[in-house]
């Protein structure tokens with residue numbers, strides 16, 4: 122037999138069916154809006170935050186506030202920046218005659234890690250997709266055109282993803298930028314190092330053949 126005295130209903134964090142109530146439900150509703158967080162996970166996180174030390178939970182809140190207040194987009198390349206310009210645009214050692222175009226900052230980050238590129242970037246935040254109603258204005262290709270017009274840019278390397286949307290974006294950018302007298306190139310996609318060719322999928326094979334280089 123249960124002798125525990127139940128809390129008054131207004132102070133109960135859960136309803137009889139285990140759903141969070143009141144403020145906890147509100148936190149759960151905010152968490153479920155995050156990508157990859159389902160209802161169950163949101164509830165678990167909300168309960169977890171309620172249980173941990175106040176200081177620990179508020180550290181998360183403070184980190185979110187600081188990101189929202191201090192981090193924005195670079196006015197030149199739209200990379201993530203803690204001021205008007207990002208670290209790359211501010212770096213005097215970068216080659217300012219080449220721009221590499223990516224869909225997302227995560228790709229920029231991966232290329233930076235590889236140290237394979239020392240020029241500047243341009244982040245589109247997406248790719249052209251007429252079927253989804255995403256046109257040039259949505260990915261602000263005009264910003265890139267203005268940069269090419271204004272600067273001493275010699276080459277634009279299009280590193281959009283090897284998808285239908287990424288290819289459409291590459292074709293569009295080539296059409297717009299070539300007449301400005303700038304070289305437009307596409308990065309080569311191909312067989313990963315160490316992989317047997319027979320295991321590559323069709324797109325990878327096609328891209329690796331298209332992106333072939335002269336030998337000798």
Ligand SMILES: [Zn+2]
Pocket residue numbers: 195196197198199200206207208209210211
């Ligand atoms: Zn920048």
